[in-house]
Amino acid sequence: MCGQEVQSAELSLLLIVAGGGGTMVLLHVLYEHAAGYALFSVREVEEIGMLLPQVEESLLNIGKFNNIVKLAAFSPFKSAQSALENVNAISEGVLHEDLKLLLETNMPAKKKKALLGVSDSKIGAAIQEELKITCQTGGVVAEIIRGIRLYFHSLVMGLTAQSASKAQLGLGHSYSRAKVKFNVNRVDNMIIQSISLLDQLDKDINTFSMRVREWYGYHFPELIKIVADNYTYCRMAKFIGNRKELSEEKLEDMEEIVMDGAKAQAILDASRSSMGMDISPIDLINIESFSSRVISLSEYRKGLQTYLQSKMSQVAPSLSALIGEVVGARLISHAGSLTNLAKYPASTVQILGAEKALFRALKTKGNTPKYGLIFHSTFIGRAAAKNKGRISRYLANKCTIASRIDCFSEIPTSVFGDKLREQVEERLAFYETGEAPRKNLDVMKEAQQEASSVTTEIRRKLEKKERKKKKREKKRLEALAAAAAEENEPSKQSQDEEEVPSKKKKRKSEPDLSENGLEEEEQTPSSKKKRKSAPEEAPATETKKKKKCKVRQEDED
Structure with a gap:
């Protein structure tokens, strides 16, 4: 009994905030759904803290649960892309701008007296660090979130169970698709x-x-x-x-x-x-x-x-320039993706494809294989028998560098692959003739200079294409606007034709004006005088009307 009393006292301390002369209900619960963020206020916090089993029983009845929880605010996601960004931020424990705006707008002004219940401790820590709002997980908060999850479509107006399940399904598909373990930007599959x-x-x-x-x-x-x-x-x-x-x-x-x-x-x-x-x-x-x-x-x-x-030249140009398109594609296929190949060390790339021979050699304690799939490269075929192991080790090292450049560069180019191929050629000549090859640092500096010029040229072309695309889109919109204006013109013309006869009739009723410009100028001042005198004559006409009305009344009497 003592243990239960201590636990209930701790929960009541977590969920009750004292203020002024009595207790103030300032507990809010945050719930993240595929449709948007929902903020619920909890009623009768003191009783809930003291009666945890009753909270669990109330989950079975929506009427009882409505007495405990009330919707304070609901912020729906604007689009599927926005929902995906928010769920990624929550999974990484980052406070998104949409969630920040919701909490800043709807949480009490006195943050020291507010308590926010959250389901994930990571997002709770982020909220507490950035917004200075005290967050709580577990205990009664977990039970309340379970109830919200169960009756969410009933607690939010305009949301049905079918639409909520559709939102969850769509967001789940997009989230899983984004988390698939292959590089989305490179179509290596x-x-x-x-x-x-x-x-x-x-x-x-x-x-x-x-x-x-x-x-x-x-x-x-x-x-x-x-x-x-x-x-x-x-x-x-x-x-x-x-x-x-x-x-x-x-x-x-x-x-x-x-x-x-x-x-x-x-x-x-x-x-x-x-x-x-x-x-x-x-x-x-x-x-x-x-x-x-x-x-x-x-x-x-x-x-x-x-x-x-063509695909290898787009996805892995350096690797294909170094070892060839077919061998490079076989390495990517055997590794599973270009990202996996970039993560492998050079020793693994060297024997990639010769796993059976490797394990057989380890079991029998024999000589391990010198090469796997890279054996199909021309370099190993051209090397002497005594140099095949050394050139395969060197080639695997360069393949690893090329795959990492292709995987992690924004605009991949074949410049680095060509330079790495030249290095392998120089190393092959060194094994045969003894001629010293160039240093790796000098070669990479040259490659970096050439690659920077190539990438700037590619960026310039891409920007030019983007500008042309925008111009075409602008012209298309202007053409659509012109077509819409042409459709509206016939209706305006028909209205004008209806108005033209009435104008002609008015002109016929008016006195004919002389064609001489001087006479028109002489007439205009008089017309202006008449217009000015018009307001002065108005009261006289009104008095005449009043007199006529009086005469009529006297006649009737």
Whole structure:
């Protein structure tokens, strides 16, 4: 019992603020919702502090809960973007301007006598530090916030349960989308999908081409030895069809496909003395159909590689300039994103893709692998056998630098990648000839100077594009305004036409004026005099009217 009394006394001290001759109810509770901020005032604070179990029971009945809590202020979010900014600020424990404005406007003027209940201690600390308002979390405040969360759509006028759930769903989606672990500004996930599809297409095209070779080889086996390329073989199989129908008239077309006159002549000679079996028309139709599919896949693969190169030049220009677009894309794909690759140390980048060999070597206590995916780079192929490990370690170091530059620079350029490539070339020459390479500091200074000029030029172009875009938008708005004005003009013209006849009638009733300008000038003073005398004549007319009325009354009498 003593413990409960102490706890209730502590809660009452937290929730009661004494002022003047009696207790003043100054407890407010802040509730953050997807629709906006709500500030509630709590009634009968002393009784609530003393009776915590009764507060928990009142959550089951909205009528009882309404006796405890009353809505003091509600500040809805202006847009979905504003809601996302506010929820990000709350999650980071930062006081947003919207919340600050709400508290400054609706909290009591005497902040020392005010108590604010909040659900998160971080945002409470920020409010207390900036606005000097005493904040409290837990205890009765937590129970009251639970009730507010349960009956929020009933406590706020004009808010339904359906609209509240829609706001929560939309804000949850946008908040989760912003927290996804890939760089939103760099579309590196497109690179990951492209390189994966490119590798899959290479396997599929190779398999399908071998199928075409076996299938068409029964009819024309000599063509396999003459044409080694899979794409060219499929085109030739589709073009030739039945080898018995091949003649010298088709020699020029074959030269265009094979790009070699000697090979085209060899194919023609081999078709005349081939040892292949005869083939039926239905088999040829199926072979040609399948060959056309393989050709279309090969052409799509070329287009996909061009797309990958353009994406790599936009997302990771330094990495692609250093090690190539395909190898750089494979590194990004294996790491998961460009950000993850930038976080890796050079030792991890060196063996990235050779994890199985690494763990096998650690298990058997053998030699660890020297390189992983970077083995496909031309530098390691050009290095001598004794220098492959050293050049792979050096190349991995430069790849790490390039990926970090691409990931964290505002306007990525290929200047640093070109300079890093020159360094690798100099190091390769140093291993072979002993010629000392340049220092890294000097190279980076040169690269920084060139990059600053390039970035200023890119910024200038972007600003120019932005100005052109604004001009086009302004012209479009002016055109819309002109069109709207033209639509309104016919109605004005019709009104003017209606007014013109009445004006003409008035002019006909007026006395004809002379065409001489002097006479008009002579007439104008008299008209002015008449206008001036008009107010003087008004009282005389009024007296006449009064006399007439008196005469009529006398006659009636």
